[in-house]
Amino acid sequence: MRSANIVFFLILAFTVQAQVPDRRDTMIGRDMQEVVVTATRSERLMGNTSVPVTLISQKMITESGSLRLHDILGEQTGLFITQGFGRGVQMQGLSPDYTLILIDGEPVIGRMGGVLDLSRLTVGNIRKIEIVKGPSSSLYGSEALAGVINIITDGAGVRKLHADIRYGRFNTFDASAEAATRVGKMSLSGFVNSNSTEGYSLLPNSIQKTVEPFWRLTNQFKLGYDFSPATQFRLGIRYNHEDITNSIVVQNLGSQLLSKGSEINRDLNITPTLTHRFNKKVKTSLRGYLSRFASEQNLDVRGELNNYNDRFRQSFSRIENQTDVDFTDRLSMNAGGGMIFESVRSNRYDSLETLRSNQIGYFFIQQEWRALERLTITAGLRYDHNSAYASVWSPKLALQYRMNPTWRLNASAGRGFKAPDFRQLFLNFTNIAAGSYSVFGSLVAADEIMRLQSDGQIDQILPAYGKLSELKPETSTGINLGLQFDPSARWNARINLYRNDIENLILTDIIAYKKNGGQIFSYLNISSAFTQGLELEGNWQVHKQIRVSGGYQLLVTAEKNVLTEISEGKVYKRDISSGLSSRLTRSEYAGLPGRSKHMANLKVFLESSDSRWFANARLIYRSRWGVSDIDGNGIINREDEFAKGYLQANLALGRQLSPVLGIKGGVDNLFNYKDPENLPGMPGANWYLSLSANFLKSKQPSKQ
């Protein structure tokens, strides 16, 4: 794995600046010398990017014993893994809806309730993960509002034959195999992963398991053909299959309703890319992307004739060109444009026959200018023209000032946006079981209410109905201000201050009442909020064999209209013992739910001098976070409205038994922390044991 990193490093060595001292002797020095692509959509040394970038290496993923993407992301500074519609990632205090997830530069689709379930993604063949914080819509368009997480998978090219099996608690079984070879101008690689568990129950005597048994299969193939050193073709095909057993108990006004069935999610991605370098200064790439996601849930509801059946099919196709031009060694540019065709069929929106679609045309341009020897300015702009909702301009400006080789100052400001999704536009859902409420997407709500009105079913239409109009994309303005301190190859530190102002937040609101008392909801741009705080990170190579890293994030959030209401004295609370109401003060308002004010991590990595064995301990802390309103004022303020903060300790230990065979074991959540209500995905202490075999030792030159 390390060799793969080094190869990549060598290929791109031409970007290395001469004055940077050689720091490749330590992991810490190497990290700063790593090439990252996500921040600027072109290769840059990590230390030279002017926006906050975190890099997770394959070595780190392997040694941490991670299986799925959320495992490793949850151990990073400032990332919070949410539970609900699967595992999502919260970045700089923004919901999972607002972080764009890419695999090899292409967006992953299949969000449910706005959340892209990260547990769908195996980390088995990930070469590295790049995390860019702050709005990046100027390069990536919709969803890149909080930031971008780009998963870069193993490339074809290096000969490889590798297999891995792992067994853990709850009969969790994971197996991967990977092979890669190169024949003349052609390179080929294949990867397969199977992941299954029997699940577990955190609440005794419950029929429904907290985590139901599932089986997941991932296949990935890559093909490369080099027509010449200047012209290269790459093709990637990835197929994911997920089969989850469902046994659901619904409490319906005191009685229990048992449903049995299954949920199957499948996604397929095909990515052909053609790149051509015209000369030293000009490079262009043409990328195609075809992605399909299908989800199907079938439930046999006991005692009901009509079984529950849910179908959702999403398609995302894109064609894009990007051209990079280095005008001089001080001025470079990348520019591009493309078309996106998106569509959804679902019985949640009318019927499977109805195709809901959106076309997006876009272009972007980014210039990087080394204005002074010490100052680099990056400016970018993107325009997205949509057929289903309002169009958006996304600018960004970033600069880096290198005071001296040790200190660097980074500042960036940009706009991000998230387009209204199909659910917010087209959902047509009525829940007869729970109070007969309905949720209508903003584009279908008016028609649906007119239909109900002509049937005489509408009791009252509320003022919010009048606000139904073309849904605007949710937008944010993000500012990041960072300082990097890089005194030696032994240690480094950085601090980053951030603030995100989000406008036009889309929330559901009641627009009408039915005569039977049922509420009718729709989606409206009704709120604005902010998140702000600071992030600290440090790395220290204590000794050749000992490395320590630590991180901390402070996060403060608020809904702006709540703040206004508090200052006007219009927000009240109820005392838990006296039952009396009183006015709420600003300090009592805990901000948006699901946010921890403090998050921290401390990791210690040990490695023997001959690299034969490793061991590590990772401590992850989160302070309490708001769950839901209990005292009736709609906001988080009272002690009993929070989930408790906790400390999690993960340990791993591994040894290379022979050049081929390696063994690894570990315990996650050593302190056996459990909170079934708020952390259903945390089953207490969780052990595992794994074996890996490397049949082909890479013949690439080792470091240096």
Next chain:
Amino acid sequence: MKAIRSVSVVLSMVSVFMFSCDKNDAPTADVGVVTTATVKDLTADTILGIAVTGQPYGSGKYTLYSLERNAAVSAADSASNKWDIGFRGTSIITNSGNSGPGVGGAFVFTGLFDDLKTIPSDSTFRVDNAPASYAVPNGSNKGWYVYNAPVNLVTAIPGRVLVIRTGTGKFAKVEILNYYRGGVTPASTASEDDKLRKQRFYTFRFAYQPNGSLKF
């Protein structure tokens, strides 16, 4: 029927305030003896069982209450102006419109109970028009409570005061404090059975102005 059997009205606090004459406020009509009291565990059609449909059911009767006398009123007196408000589940009726023969009415004031010292003279009192509408709007987040479906709990919204015109045309203000027995909302993790058995027990405080003025 145990409709009113278990009504245990506890006067936890009956404080009588004497309002002294304001220098500029000469009319003696404004000087009244305002009754302020807290009523605990007033049953409001408590649940008798679960129907085959899964819906809980009670006797279906309103518990009527006189704010003037600070006591429950027998259902036999429902067709009189002896009662001011009635409770059944989350529904609250006033002795007005088609709920009763009185001259009552109500509206929901957003603010603190203690801050409402004078009912604005241009206030509009709504009357009951059952089952379409009530003076105190029924429904989650429409009047005095919010229903949290995922945890199946009813919570009285803080900062909501029911401004009541009584059956005889006097004025009162009421703040609902809790909907569960003993004035304690069950934990969200409590059993469904517990949540059902303990609900429909009102704890509320009120101030009653017997002299017909709008001041408390």
